[in-house]
Structure formats: C-alpha cells, structure tokens
Amino acid sequence: MRIGLVNFKGGVAKTTSSIYLAAAACVRDLEVTVHDLDPHAEATKWARISRQLGHPLPFPVLAANGETLEDLADDRKLHILDAAPSGPGLESAIAHADLVIVPTSESAADVQQTWMALDTLKSRGVPAWVLMCRAEPRTRSFREAIGALDSRGVPRFDTVIGKSQALKHGPAVDLGIGASRSPRLAGYGQVLAELGEEGLL
Ligand SMILES: Nc1ncnc2c1ncn2[C@@H]1O[C@H](COP(=O)(O)OP(=O)(O)OP(=O)(O)O)[C@@H](O)[C@H]1O
Numbered sequence: 001m002r003i004g005l006v007n008f009k010g011g012v013a014k015t016t017s018s019i020y021l022a023a024a025a026c027v028r029d030l031e032v033t034v035h036d037l038d039p040h041a042e043a044t045k046w047a048r049i050s051r052q053l054g055h056p057l058p059f060p061v062l063a064a065n066g067e068t069l070e071d072l073a074d075d076r077k078l079h080i081l082d083a084a085p086s087g088p089g090l091e092s093a094i095a096h097a098d099l100v101i102v103p104t105s106e107s108a109a110d111v112q113q114t115w116m117a118l119d120t121l122k123s124r125g126v127p128a129w130v131l132m133c134r135a136e137p138r139t140r141s142f143r144e145a146i147g148a149l150d151s152r153g154v155p156r157f158d159t160v161i162g163k164s165q166a167l168k169h170g171p172a173v174d175l176g177i178g179a180s181r182s183p184r185l186a187g188y189g190q191v192l193a194e195l196g197e198e199g200l201l
C-alpha cells in the first residue's frame, strides 16, 4: 500500500503527517517506510536529527524519486510518500500512490490549494482523503472549511490534528515508540485506525 501525502501548498504538514503516520504504523507493528520526494529533504533531515538527538525514528526514511518508487506497487508493506508541493517530487507521489491524504489547515490559502489538488487527483483517478491539520476547530473558518468539504462530498478523516506545540517542534520531540510510556502520536494513531476501518490498510 502506497499512501501519498500531497498538497500543492507548502507548509501544510505533509512531512509532519508522513513521519507521524509512519510512527503510528510502527505502533501497530506494520512494516513501514517513508519515501522522501522533496528536494528540500525535510523528512530525511528529520530522521538524521532524531538520530543525533538519541531518539532515532523506528522506520527507514529513504531519498526517493519516480525511479525508486517503480517497484513498490506489488509490495504488501506500507509505503508513505512525502511529496514536494510542486515539481517532480509532487508528480511522482501522485503517479505512484494508491491513495492520497491531502493535509490542510482551515486557512483560505490552504483550502484554495486543496481544491486544486483534489481536482487534479480526481482527474488522475487517485482516491483522496482530506486531513485537517494544524487546525483550530473552534474557529468559524474551520467550520466553514468543513462545511465546504462536506457539502461537496469530499472524503475526509473525522480525526482532526489540532495546532500543537509538540508537532511544531518536529524532530526535537521523542515520539516514544517502543518506550514504556505511551507514544506521542498527536491523533495520527486515530487517522491510521480510520484507514483500517475503511479497509484501506
Ligand atoms: N499540528 C501542528 N501544529 C503546529 N504546528 C505544526 C503542526 N503540523 C505541522 N506543524 C508545523 O508546520 C510547519 C510545516 O509543516 P511540514 O514541514 O510538515 O509541512 P510540509 O507540507 O511538509 O511543508 P513543505 O511543503 O515545505 O514540505 C512545520 O514548522 C511544522 O512543525
């Protein structure tokens, strides 16, 4: 299963969601790899910084491109494709994903790019689910964004990833996978559970 994290907008939590979803998969004992398609290599940096800080990620993060993704289609493991917001790193994620998650906040700029991404994914026949991230669910703009998505029947996760200090700190945070305390997954465990309930894992 190849899940792409795609939006045409930068900074909507594609990389954060890739890393946390992979961590959530590890907690469920799924074999998972993150494929870093972004030339800025933020997922790869995340892995390196986590390692340097003494809490290495419990899954591989591989530099990727269209070529490296070619042989994954028949692989039954979970592959998470962290897309770039434009260019080949976006195109390859769309071309190779069985399913795309479109992270977005409720901000007008993010939502506008989300509609464009959804239109493109539809035209390519790639199933897409919206995940509200960095969200402030009590705001009017959040309610309006949800209303617009629901009125057009866009598949979306019930789970909402709220604005959180921990997520803002990226690789500085020890996710605590495999430790005696509970892992810190900030809601991404429920996102994965929803995928499972839909038979998508
Ligand atoms: N739920 C959240 N709460 C607060 N900050 C968040 C949350 N999710 C992500 N962030 C922060 O938002 C910023 C953008 O996140 P991220 O790098 O994951 O986005 P991206 O879509 O991968 O960006 P790019 O398009 O540049 O690759 C980062 O500083 C990250 O720490």
Ligand SMILES: [Mg+2]
Pocket: 014, 015, 016, 038, 042, 082, 083
């Ligand atoms: Mg990124």
